[in-house]
Amino acid sequence: MTLSLPADPSHALRLTGVVPELLSAIEGGASRFRPVQSAILFVVDGLGAHALGANAGYARFLASRLTKKSVATTVFPSTTAAALTSLLTGTDVGEHGIVGYRAREPETDRALNQLTDWGPGLLDPLTWQRSASLLTADRGYVVSRPEYAGTGFTAATMRDAGFHGERDLDARVDAAAHWARSHPGSLVYLYAPELDGAGHKHGMASDTWLATLESVDAAARRLHAAAGPDVGIALTADHGMIDVPRERHVLLAEGDPRLDGVRTIAGEPRMLHLYAEPGMTDRVRSAWAAEESRSWVMTRDDAIAAGLFGARVSPEVRDRIGDVLVAARARIAYYDDRLADSAGQKMVGQHGSLTADERTVPLLRLGAFAD
Structure with a gap:
């Protein structure tokens, strides 16, 4: 059967290629990004490129850097478990094996949540996720919310990378900037789940979502200013989102x-x-x-x-x-x-499907990567 599927933007980088390009920029090799001493990968969970453009008035700093070429295409399914794994391993879903939010474990016929169902009697983070993480212990560093420290999904996707938890987004931004400045050769993964949570609970047309977008925009501006002249920043997302009443x-x-x-x-x-x-x-x-x-x-x-x-x-x-x-x-x-x-x-x-709203995400250059 021949499927009629939506075409990805021809100029978009695939999400699996983002971290390899950043590592190449740190190492001085050929890259879409200019050479830098260190890099920060700022992932805003749930921020679609179309939503950013449509709400530019609430994200003036980020929207001013969004062009037709400054986008990436996420994986299918367009969901956090699959997409973050592809982003952090550089491999496709068919290789790493995190095939969606919930998936069947063939040996037991159980439908398990691939964000939370890890541990004894559930999924083994070292074997169920089949690809090596690109966030290696010698150069990778994670700045995220403290509740994600030591979880099975963190172990599955980030392996032995150092972890620093901060509940406040501005505190996360400051920690990421400090680590990147003070550790040449490092790749810092900075994660912001707030926008995704606001979208799921309240919808993208809500005052809560728009206020959260404003806070993300302010955080990106803060990071851009704090990173220093030798630290490149790439801002992207795992997926976009649509409202379904x-x-x-x-x-x-x-x-x-x-x-x-x-x-x-x-x-x-x-x-x-x-x-x-x-x-x-x-x-x-x-x-x-x-x-x-x-x-x-x-x-x-x-x-x-x-x-x-x-x-x-x-x-x-x-x-x-x-x-x-x-x-x-x-x-x-x-x-x-x-x-x-x-x-x-x-x-x-x-989110989760194949539409452009769900699969096209921003890939913005900040810090030393900025034009």
């Missing part, structure tokens, strides 16, 4: 024919991994055919052949991918309404 939810209730033959549902509301009962993949695919007017519906083989998980999908990763994938094209979100816990249906801002 509650009346646009598609609820999958008991007896829904779209659930016939489906053994397990994972992924997230805008990108479902559907795991079929043995021999039922074609039936599940057919049951979802009516959704093609508002979603991309494809089998695992279709998605792999289209390169959605990268040029190569490891045999160990293949069975983690759903037998059928449903990626929302329209402003909708799918929910399994049979579940007792419906808290996820309160979420406003969403």
Whole structure:
């Protein structure tokens, strides 16, 4: 089956290429970035390039640096677990194996959360995530919120890099700038999850989200001023976001024919991994055919052949991918309404699919990288 998929911007760097380019700039090799003594990778979770442009009045510093060429394309699914892993390993989803927000563990048939379900009896961060981190102990340093210290996902993606936690964003900015200035040759990963959290809870049209965008813009300006003349800063994101109002939810209730033959549902509301009962993949695919007017519906083989998980999908990763994938094209979100816990249906801002709003993110040059 030939899929009709949206084209990525031809000038956009793939998210997997960002850290290798930064390391090359530090080492004085060929790079999209000019040579620097140290570099800071500032990741603003959930900041899409389209949203930044559309809300330029609330982010004048960042928006003034946004051009058609200053963007990157994130991975599929466009979700934090998959994207941050690709960013920090430089490898595609089909190699590192973090195939979405929730995915099936083939050995147990459990659908596990790949941000939180780590540890004894769950996912092993040293084996489930299959690629080496580019944040090595000798040069990588992480500045993030303190609650992420020592988590399984941190271990899976950042391995042995040093970690410094600060709850306040300005304090994180100051710590990152200080470390980069005082440790030549270092790559500092600075993480800001606040905008993503505001979007999920309140939506991107909310006063809370806009105020958070203003604070992120102020933090970027502060970092730009504090980094010093020999420290380059690249600001990017793991994914963008769109608002999905509650009346646009598609609820999958008991007896829904779209659930016939489906053994397990994972992924997230805008990108479902559907795991079929043995021999039922074609039936599940057919049951979802009516959704093609508002979603991309494809089998695992279709998605792999289209390169959605990268040029190569490891045999160990293949069975983690759903037998059928449903990626929302329209402003909708799918929910399994049979579940007792419906808290996820309160979420406003969403992501995970293939739309430009979700997959095109800024890649801005600040500090010594600035033009």
